Amino acid sequence: MKPTESEMEILQVLWKQGPSSVRTVFEQLDKKDVGYTTILKLMQIMHEKGMVDRDTSSKTHIYVALISKENTQNQFLDKMIDTVYNGSTARLVMQALGNERTSKKEIEEIKAFLKSLENN
Amino acid sequence: MKPTESEMEILQVLWKQGPSSVRTVFEQLDKKDVGYTTILKLMQIMHEKGMVDRDTSSKTHIYVALISKENTQNQFLDKMIDTVYNGSTARLVMQALGNERTSKKEIEEIKAFLKSLENN
DNA sequence: CTTTATCTACGAATTGTTTCGTAATCAAAT
DNA sequence: ATTTGATTACGAAACAATTCGTAGATAAAG
Numbered sequence: 001m002k003p004t005e006s007e008m009e010i011l012q013v014l015w016k017q018g019p020s021s022v023r024t025v026f027e028q029l030d031k032k033d034v035g036y037t038t039i040l041k042l043m044q045i046m047h048e049k050g051m052v053d054r055d056t057s058s059k060t061h062i063y064v065a066l067i068s069k070e071n072t073q074n075q076f077l078d079k080m081i082d083t084v085y086n087g088s089t090a091r092l093v094m095q096a097l098g099n100e101r102t103s104k105k106e107i108e109e110i111k112a113f114l115k116s117l118e119n120n
Numbered sequence: 121m122k123p124t125e126s127e128m129e130i131l132q133v134l135w136k137q138g139p140s141s142v143r144t145v146f147e148q149l150d151k152k153d154v155g156y157t158t159i160l161k162l163m164q165i166m167h168e169k170g171m172v173d174r175d176t177s178s179k180t181h182i183y184v185a186l187i188s189k190e191n192t193q194n195q196f197l198d199k200m201i202d203t204v205y206n207g208s209t210a211r212l213v214m215q216a217l218g219n220e221r222t223s224k225k226e227i228e229e230i231k232a233f234l235k236s237l238e239n240n
Numbered sequence: 241c242t243t244t245a246t247c248t249a250c251g252a253a254t255t256g257t258t259t260c261g262t263a264a265t266c267a268a269a270t
Numbered sequence: 271a272t273t274t275g276a277t278t279a280c281g282a283a284a285c286a287a288t289t290c291g292t293a294g295a296t297a298a299a300g
Contacts, residue, residue: 004286004287004288005203005287006287006288007287008203008204009203012203012206016206021247022247022248023246023247034288034289034290035289035290035291036247036290037248037289037290037291037292038288038289038290040247040248040249041249041250041288041289041290042287042288042289044248044249044250045287056248059246059247059248059295059296059297060246060247060248061247061248070215072204073204073205073212073215074215074219076200076204077200077204077212077215077216077219078219078221080196080197080200081216081221083125083128083129083132084128084192084193084196084197085193086132086136088226089216089217089219089221089222089226090222090226090229090230092193092197092216093213093216093217093230094229094230094233095190095193095194095197096197096201096209096212096213096216097209097213097230097233097234097237098237099194099197099198099209101198101201101209102209102210106208106209106210107234107237109210109214110210110213110214110217110234111234113214113217114217114227114230114231114234117217117218117227124256124257124258125257126257126258127257141277142277142278143276143277154258154259154260155259155260155261156260156276156277157259157260157261157262157278158258158259158260160277160278160279161258161259161260161279161280162257162258162259164278164279164280165257176278179265179266179267179276179277179278180276180277180278181277181278
C-alpha cells in the first residue's frame with residue numbers, strides 16, 4: 001500500500017521525530033497553508049489504513065509509523081524507475097548526479113559506496 | 121505542470137515512438153485493461169493542458185509530446201528527492217544502487233559517468 | 241464550579257483523476 | 271447509395287485525495 005504525497009510528508013516527520021502528536025507533526029510541517037484538522041484527518045486516515053499506530057490512552061493521541069522508511073522509499077524508487085525511467089536504474093542515477101544539487105561531499109560518499117559494493 | 125501517473129505512461133510512448141495516433145499509443149500500452157476511449161480522453165485532456173500538440177488535418181489525429189523527457193524526469197526526480205528522501209540526492213542514489221535490479225554493466229556506466237564529472 | 245483552550249470525531253464539500261458509454265462524423269468497402 | 275468500421279467529442283459516473291467546519295469531549299486555568 002503506497003502512501004500518498006501528503007501521507008509521505010507526515011511519515012517523514014514521524015520517522016525523524018519518532019512518536020508524535022498531531023500538534024507536533026503539524027508544527028514541523030512547513031505546510032502551514034493547511035489547517036490543523038486537515039493534518040488530523042489525514043493521520044486518522046493513515047491509522048485506518050494501518051500505516052500508523054496510535055496511543056489513545058491520554059487525551060492527546062500519539063502516533064507512530066508502522067511502515068519502515070527503507071521499504072517505503074524503495075517502493076517509491078521502484079515505481080519511479082518503471083514509470084519515469086522505463087526500468088533503467090542507471091539513467092535515474094546519472095540524471096540525479098547530473099543535478100546541480102549534488103555536492104562534492106555527496107559525490108564522494110557515492111564513490112565510497114560503489115567501492116564498498118565492489119568488495120562484496 | 122506535473123503529469124499524472126497515466127499521463128506519464130502515455131508520454132513514455134510518445135517519447136519513444138515520436139508522433140503517434142491514439143490507436144498506436146493504445147496498442148503500445150500493455151495497460152490493455154482500460155478501454156480505447158479512456159486513452160483517447162486522457163490524450164485530449166493532455167492537449168487541453170498543453171502537454172501535447174496534435175495534428176488534426178486528417179481524420180486520425182496525430183499527437184506529439186510538447187514537454188521534454190529530460191525536464192519531466194528531472195521534475196519527478198526533484199520532487200522525489202524532497203518528499204521521499206528529505207533532500208538528499210546521495211541517499212536516493214545509494215538506495216538505487218543497493219537494489220538488486222542494478223546490473224554490473226550499469227554500475228560500470230555510473231563509474232564512468234562519475235569520472236567524466238570529475239574532469240569538468 | 242465555570243470558563244477557556246485543546247483535542248478528537250465526523251461528515252461533507254471540493255478538487256483532481258480515471259473510466260467509459262453514447263452520439264456524431266468520416267472514410268472505406270460493398 | 272448504403273453499410274460497416276474506425277474515429278473524435280462530450281458528458282457523466284466512479285473513485286480517490288485533500289480540505290475544513292462544527293460539534294462534542296477533556297483537561298487546564300481561573
